[in-house]
Amino acid sequence: MLPTGANLQKIWNGKKTYAVTPHIPGGFVKADALRKYADVAEKYGATLKLTSAQRIMLTGLKAEDVEQVWADLEMQPAIGFANCVRSVKICPGIAFCKRGKQDSIKLGLELDKRYHKKEMPSRMKMGVAGCPNSCAEVYVKDVGLLATDAGWNVYVGGSAGSHPRLADLLIEDLTAEEALHIVDIIVRYYQKNADIERVGQFIDRIGLKKFKADVLAEFYKGVSETTEPLVSQSAAGEKIIPVAGGLTEGTLVLGDKITADSVISDIIRVYPQTVPVFRSFGMGCLGCPSSTGEAVQKAAEIHGIKVDEILAALNKVI
Structure with missing residues (x-):
């Protein structure tokens, strides 16, 4: 461990x-x-x-x-586990920057307080930028808030890593309170409906049109659910077809044996019960960008693990 x-x-x-x-x-x-x-x-x-x-x-x-x-x-770790809100990146905003248009620090710290380390289907990163220069890199964040003279624009689905994706504009010109409200809706919707995938991958799978319609319908209705969010997993017996260049670079499907060439993200999507096995071998970064193209053999070498031992443990639980 x-x-x-x-x-x-x-x-x-x-x-x-x-x-x-x-x-x-x-x-x-x-x-x-x-x-x-x-x-x-x-x-x-x-x-x-x-x-x-x-x-x-x-x-x-x-x-x-x-x-x-x-x-x-006498400090606390920044990361609790792999699949959680990893960070909220914040620019100086109107407090310190001559170009700032809104209070990015106040909004960003509130997001950090609400969501940092909260469990998610995969890793999640947020960014809050006080002007269109986007020093907090909102276009490559799962949830990004960008300030303008009129308020806050909200972006979703951005990521860097091995499969970079620019975020999609969801809604414009919100107050800080409205921005916090819609982020809450986005987070709960993602928790309830996503598999082990980043927000952008989730959007690509269900379609931006559906994602936007569902989230904005809840936002304009103004109703906040009180039930605890559930992370959905693949239904038993469901055959998962990998999306080339999107969710994964592998080809594993339900029923296949895990081999040294099997891609990490493929394994945990098709066989989510393997997550505790990976963690027991000290491989906690299951949501990292490398997992979408890294085979078990390579990951074992990087972590100093005998590949035969981890393959035996993985295949035992499936």
């Missing part, structure tokens, strides 16, 4: 090194916290790395040091 709150980074001469990334909402960090980062990095010989999600990662750690690193930092 992976050390608590850590990611495997690199294997050097058979020795594994790990990284930890504390949560820093919006990338705002106080001076005393920065000093703590520096002290801990020096104590454990770690390298500090600024991440694209506005955080500070400590990498190059030994497995046996991870628990004490967290204790010394």
Whole structure:
């Protein structure tokens, strides 16, 4: 199993090194916290790395040091598990930027408070940009909010990774309160209806027209459901046909044996019961972009795992 709150980074001469990334909402960090980062990095010989999600990662750690690193930092991990809201990227907005048109910090921190680490069908990233320059990269976020003079425009389905996809415009000129309301609807709709797929992949599967119609109908109705969202899985016996260049690069379907050449994302979509097996081998990033094209053989090599052992465990549960 992976050390608590850590990611495997690199294997050097058979020795594994790990990284930890504390949560820093919006990338705002106080001076005393920065000093703590520096002290801990020096104590454990770690390298500090600024991440694209506005955080500070400590990498190059030994497995046996991870628990004490967290204790010394007195901070919480940024990532709870693979399939959750991973980050909310926020630009300076009107608080600090001369080009800001709306308060992106206030809105972004509220989104972070509501959704960070919340379980999702796959990984989800959000972005809040205070002007059309889009420094928070809303066009490659699962949910992106872009400020204009008239209010907030909402985009859905963006992602980078091995299959980049630009987000689709959902609705324009909302107030901050309306923007929060429609994000809530988007999140619940995605949780209820998506398989193990990013928002953009989900939209491509059901069609933008249906996604937009369903979400906007709920928004204009103004009714908020109170039932807990459920993550749907593939129905028993359903044959899943992979979408080339979209959901996956593999060809696995229900009934096939898992082999060294089977693609990770294929396996977890067709056989979702394999997710705990992958995690038991320390492979927690099941929603990462690499999983859409990475075979078990390659993933095992990267994680320092014997491929025969993981294949036996995977095929046992299916």
